[in-house]
Amino acid sequence: MLKEISENAKKLKAELLEFMDEYVYPNEPVFEEQLNSQESRWMIPPIIEELKAKAKAKGLWNLFLPDTEYGKGLSNYEYAHLCEIMGRSLIAPELFNCNAPDTGNMEVLLKYGTKEQKKQWLEPLLEGEIRSVFSMTEPAVASSDATNIQGSIVRDGDEYVINARKWWSTSAIDPRCKVAIVMGKTDPNAAPHKQQSMILVPFDSPGVEIKRALTVFGYDHAPNGHAEIHYNNVRVPVSNLLLGEGRGFEIAQGRLGPGRIHHCMRAIGAAERALELLVKRASSREAFQSRLIDKETVRADIAKSRIEIEQARLLTLHAANKIDQEGAKAARKEIAMIKIAVPQMSLHVIDRAIQVFGGAGVSDDFPLAAHWANARTLRIVDGPDAVHLRDIAKLEIREQM
Structure with missing residues (x-):
């Protein structure tokens, strides 16, 4: 027998179902029409921000976070019931600020970020004002084994210098994308699972180059998209490192x-x-x-x-x-x-x-x-x-x- 979810979760589930019926399904064709009638498919269709504002006003926002300060205090089990409902529409997760890779990146910042990192990046992500990227997979190696990753993160005084070729970086083409979490090697001589670190890279940093958009069975997934990104001698402050060297x-x-x-x-x-x-x-x-x-x-x-x-x-x-x-x-x-x-x-x-x-x-x-x-x-x-x-x-x- 399935475990009961809390009254709070039941209430949110009912409100979410109502929102999907009233706003999401009817506006899927509106989204497609706006996306295809714009000057570029990489512009944000107005309906997305309109529906985000409606969801936020109704309190259907950051549902994935168990933290009561930022989220709704739902357990993974409770949120799973809501996540299934969002999965019925490809445009729905973003409307509730519950879309990947932002959810994972917000969880990383919440768990491992410093006070300054949270102020600069977590807060605008929580508000749905910006988008983010998680750059881990590389085209030159079998990234199913993450110890293969060759991207480098080398300390030089008060900065780290990043050189990496990454791909399948979701949301990289989104014009709202402002930051990437990049995984690379800080110590190639350490034990295999201690070589990697993660670091925050502002997306407007010199040397961040989007090489191309990638499609999935012909779908470009605009306006978010997936990209191959080259990080060419990108310099960021030492304070941008997450948690510490070797803890990727x-x-x-x-x-x-x-x-x-x-x-x-x-x-x-x-x-x-x-x-x-x-x-x-x-x-x-x-x-x-x-x-x-x-x-x-x-x-x-x-x-x-x-x-x-x-x-x-x-x-x-x-x-x-x-x-x-x-x-x-x-x-x-x-x-x-x-x-x-x-x-x-x-x-x-x-x-x-x-x-x-x-x-x-x-x-x-x-x-x-x-x-x-x-x-x-x-x-x-x-x-x-x-x-x-x-x-x-x-x-x-x-x-x-």
Whole structure:
């Protein structure tokens, strides 16, 4: 039996559902229309800031933060229920200031930032005034093993000099992007997991060069986007270092645990919406003298989808609850399990919906294709399936032996 969420969480959930129905779904086509009618796709459609203001005014803001000073005091388990709802729309998370990579970066600054770093970067991020980047992955190495990262962070007097080639830096092309958290090596001779550090790089620093925008199955994800960035002899003050030299992996682990819950719950929300669209479409279309909804194959797809969604949701909520009760380190196996199971489930369900929609399913007339492309990336981001399978097996063997 699922654990009850608090009255506060129930209230926020009800308000969030109402906001999605009243403002988000109706404005998805408005967003697309504004985005495509602007001089550049990298300008912010006005509807985004309008809806952010409405969400903020209603108190649906920074829901992901358990800190009562900045967030709503929700546990990971409670926020997971809200995160699923946001995942039903690709534009929704930003409207509530709950979008990646800003959520993870805000958590890093909240946990590990100095008073000055929080004042300069955390506060405007909390207000939704700026965007941020997390620069970790590199094109020249297999970044699934983060010890491979070659970007360098070298101290020179009162400054650090950063040289790195990074890619898949989400939000880098967003005109509101003002800061990056960059991971690189401060000591190549230290133990493998003590070589890396993280540092704050103002995005207007000399030497920060956006080389190109990257697409995902042809989607540019404008106006936020993903980019390849070169950091060429970028100099920042020593005070921009996060936590200390050699503590990059420590920060990464603190950042990734809750973030994987968020990714998975959003993927479950996308699957739920796909199943709803499948049922609605199948109810309204006929082929070979009967409605699609009456075909045995379609009904089997509906049944399989419901089973898989429920399994994925229960597993993810279990992982979220374990983080709350015992910490992210103790929930490492459960987090790895959902990171494999949920994106695959979401892909299966969305694919079934696409099949029922036919040609319309792979078009931009419906959100299915975009959700499928987004779900497919989740099998890579925050660690590919192979890495998580290795970790699950290692932890299972250790427990049994």
